[in-house]
Amino acid sequence: xxxxxxxxxxxxxSIGFSAAGFVAxxxxxxxTIGIVTMLSQARGEYALAGGVAATFALANxxxxxxxxxxxxxxxxxxxxxxTTLATLVALAGLILATRLQAPAWVLFLFAGLAGLTxxxxxxxxxxxTELYRDTPQLRxxxxxxxxxxxxxxMIGPVVAIGLSVAWFPEAGPLAAAxxxxxxxxxFVSQRATEPPVHSQEEVGGRSVIRLGAVQxxxxxxxxxxxxxxxxxxxxxxxxxxxxxxxxxSLVLAAYAAGSLITGLVFGALQPGMRLxxxxxxxxxxxxxxxxxxxxxxxxxxLGAVLFVAGASISPTIIVAMALIERHVPAxxxxxxxxxxMTGMGIxxxxxxxxxxxxxxxxGASSGFWVSIAGGFTALLIVGIGFCxxxxxxxxxxxxxxx
Numbered sequence: 001x002x003x004x005x006x007x008x009x010x011x012x013x014s015i016g017f018s019a020a021g022f023v024a025x026x027x028x029x030x031x032t033i034g035i036v037t038m039l040s041q042a043r044g045e046y047a048l049a050g051g052v053a054a055t056f057a058l059a060n061x062x063x064x065x066x067x068x069x070x071x072x073x074x075x076x077x078x079x080x081x082x083t084t085l086a087t088l089v090a091l092a093g094l095i096l097a098t099r100l101q102a103p104a105w106v107l108f109l110f111a112g113l114a115g116l117t118x119x120x121x122x123x124x125x126x127x128x129t130e131l132y133r134d135t136p137q138l139r140x141x142x143x144x145x146x147x148x149x150x151x152x153x154m155i156g157p158v159v160a161i162g163l164s165v166a167w168f169p170e171a172g173p174l175a176a177a178x179x180x181x182x183x184x185x186x187f188v189s190q191r192a193t194e195p196p197v198h199s200q201e202e203v204g205g206r207s208v209i210r211l212g213a214v215q216x217x218x219x220x221x222x223x224x225x226x227x228x229x230x231x232x233x234x235x236x237x238x239x240x241x242x243x244x245x246x247x248x249s250l251v252l253a254a255y256a257a258g259s260l261i262t263g264l265v266f267g268a269l270q271p272g273m274r275l276x277x278x279x280x281x282x283x284x285x286x287x288x289x290x291x292x293x294x295x296x297x298x299x300x301x302l303g304a305v306l307f308v309a310g311a312s313i314s315p316t317i318i319v320a321m322a323l324i325e326r327h328v329p330a331x332x333x334x335x336x337x338x339x340x341m342t343g344m345g346i347x348x349x350x351x352x353x354x355x356x357x358x359x360x361x362x363g364a365s366s367g368f369w370v371s372i373a374g375g376f377t378a379l380l381i382v383g384i385g386f387c388x389x390x391x392x393x394x395x396x397x398x399x400x401x402x
Contacts, residue, residue, distance in 0.1 A: 004140045011131045013193040018124060020190060022148055024183030025120035027176035029156025031091070032057055032348065033232045033252070034172030035111065036356075037161050040236065041169040042098050050233050050356020052104075052111045054349035057229065059115025061345030067118050068338035069207065072331060075197050076123055077188050083116050084184045090114035091177040095170045117180070121149060122337035123187070129325060129333055130195040142321045146314045147263040154256035157232070158249040165245060195334075208336045213327040216385030217320050218343035220283070223381060224316065225347020226374030227290065230355040231255060231306065232348075234367035241364040242299050254303040258310025266315045275326070276389040279319045283382045286312035287375035293368035323389060347374065 009015050032053045039049035070079045090113035097106045128141040160172030208214050232252065239248035289309035296302040320340055328336030351374060355367035382389070 004137075005144055008128075008132065008137050008141045008144065013190060014128075014131065017127050017187060017190050017193045018145070018148070020183060020186035021120055021124035021145075022152065022183070023179055024187045025124070025149075026152050026156055026183065027180040028117065028120065029153045030160040030172060030176035030179075031114070031117075032229070032352065033157045033236070034160035034164060034176055035094075036233055036236055036352070037164040037172055038098055038169045039107070041164060042101075046233065046237060046356045047360045048104060048107075050352045050359075052107045053233075054229075054353035054356075055108050056111040056114050057345045057349035057352065059112040060117050061115075061342040061349065063115045064117070064119040064122075064345070065207070065209070065335055065338045065342050067116070068122055068334040069332075071118075071123070071126075072334045073197065076126075076194050077191065080118050080123070080184060080188050083118050084180065087114055087117045088177055088181055090116065091173060091180075095173055095177075098170055118184075119338040119341050120183075120187070121145070121341050122334050125321060125337050126195050126334045127193050129330075131193075133325075133330070138325065139318070139322060142325075143263055143266060143314070143318050146317045146321075147260050149317070150256045150260035150263060150310075150314060154253040154260065157252045161236070161245075161249040208328050208332045209339055211327055212385070212388035213323060214336060214339055216381065216388055217323060218339045219385075220279075220378050220381045221320070221340055221343030222347040222350070223374045223378035224283075224286065225344035225349075226351035226354075227286070227347070227371045227378075228344065229348030229351025230367050230370040230374065231351075233352050233355045234359065234364060234371075235302070235306075237359045237364040237367065238296075238302060239299060244299065247299050251299060251303045251306060255306035255310045256313075258307040259313035260310075262311040263314025263318065266318060274390065275319050275323050276386055279316065279323065279389065280382050280386065282312050282315040282319060283379050286316060287379040290368075290372045290375040293371055294365075296365075296368075 009018075035053040035056060036046075036049045039052055040046055043049070067079060067083055090110050094107060094110035094114060096102075097110055125142060125145055128145065129138060132138040132141055159175060163171035163175055209218065235251045236245065236248040239245050239251060286309070289305070289312060292305045292308075293302075296305055321337060324336045324340055325333065351370050355370045358366040358370065
């Protein structure tokens with residue numbers, strides 16, 4: 001039986017852009033948790049740390065779709081270089097402001113400017129879509145990239161927290177900035193696999209967020225993002241309360257490991273169930289697995305619960321990306337994928353801020369209530385919007401947005 005993952009890498013240049021994309025988007029998993037760790041050590045306030053991290057996540061959630069619209073119109077190479085340079089300047093400012101004990105408003109300012117970070121998850125998936133549009137290999141490619149995302153979220157927090165704890169508070173965000181510069185340079189240099197610029201006139205000039213399916217999936221990701229954002233802040237606070245702050249990285253790695261294993265298996269399958277039904281089942285699992293968070297009493301039990309909870313992440317993202325590809329015009333695919341990641345960013349921002357506030361007031365475990373609220377809100381959103389998620393027939397696909 002042929003290995004479906006080996007098959008997708010037969011396309012020329014696929015290994016190169018996927019590997020470069022790995023390096024370029026590794027910082028995305030490091031910056032938020034890096035800010036939390038950096039500021040909680042330098043300032044000793046989880047509310048401030050969560051607020052600044054939330055500012056970065058929210059700014060990126062609002063700006064990234066606009067960057068992706070420019071990419072769809074002008075191409076990856078022309079847009080990614082200047083936006084990356086601006087991001088690096090903002091991260092440098094945030095690091096220096098922390099080191100020099102600058103006022104809180106300076107931290108928020110640079111965190112917001114760092115939101116110019118392009119959505120590399122969308123850029124890589126856009127290249128895969130150009131290679132395998134309307135083929136079974138595209139699902140496998142999306143599954144592979146979802147697994148890579150989980151590897152990133154296993155490695156990134158470990159590196160960011162570990163560097164900041166072992167060396168100096170700013171070490172995690174500094175490493176993220178260096179990786180972003182190197183990874184983006186490698187990615188942009190691979191012009192052969194860069195998606196061509198599609199004509200925008202044929203599909204109209206409006207944003208794809210006006211499509212009902214994109215709205216439902218984006219809102220769903222807001223709710224799920226709250227679960228993820230809470231996990232980052234609450235895990236650090238819970239580990240500190242247990243006397244081992246550095247162990248938070250291992251707990252979060254277990255969360256990502258559960259998703260990675262499920263993603264590898266799910267991506268190799270070709271289930272006959274409709275994509276909308278697959279999404280509903282994945283979200284139901286995500287909601288159910290938040291409930292045990294209320295009874296965890298040790299780092300080991302938290303790691304075990306998060307490992308099981310992670311089993312719903314990859315299937316959800318894989319199916320959500322497949323639905324976006326079915327509902328969004330090809331000329332606006334990068335923007336469509338980015339809205340999925342934008343929803344997650346907004347949710348992570350809200351989850352980080354709310355859970356940080358609750359933790360400061362009521363203790364580390366109180367943050368997990370935000371995860372439960374996010375999980376069941378996501379289930380409600382999919383249930384209400386189920387009808388608009390059903391895949392369109394071929395003749396109904398790629399609607400105009402004029």
